[in-house]
Amino acid sequence: MQVNCSECGNKAIITSRQVLDPKLANLYCVCKNAECGHSFVMNLAFSHTLSPSSFQAKKMMVEMLRGMGQAEQLELLAQARSNA
Known part of the structure; x- marks a missing residue:
């Protein structure tokens, strides 16, 4: 610097x-x-983030999943497995 x-x-x-x-x-x-x-x-x-850390992305995903119903969670899991 x-x-x-x-x-x-x-x-x-x-x-x-x-x-x-x-x-x-x-x-x-x-x-x-x-x-x-x-x-x-x-x-x-520190001013602001341009691209979030992968650590932050994982936390965000967990919070999003907690806000979904079980049926939505299972649907996402099935989609993830079919795309893997």
């Missing part, structure tokens, strides 16, 4: 991080440009 200095635009080094939440962290940074010397904190945050 590349961080750029907000003052001069050169590359900066992440010296440490403070995790505030599993989806949010403060990145403590120092500009690599010796003439600038800017030190600053940037935020790193």
Whole structure:
């Protein structure tokens, strides 16, 4: 991951991080440009999912199956077996 200095635009080094939440962290940074010397904190945050994890897909399927009646569940199982 590349961080750029907000003052001069050169590359900066992440010296440490403070995790505030599993989806949010403060990145403590120092500009690599010796003439600038800017030190600053940037935020790193999770925004949104583009493609769900296969772990999440499995959980969603289980929840959907729990919401169906037994007849619907058996019908889906039969369809899955015939497509395998």
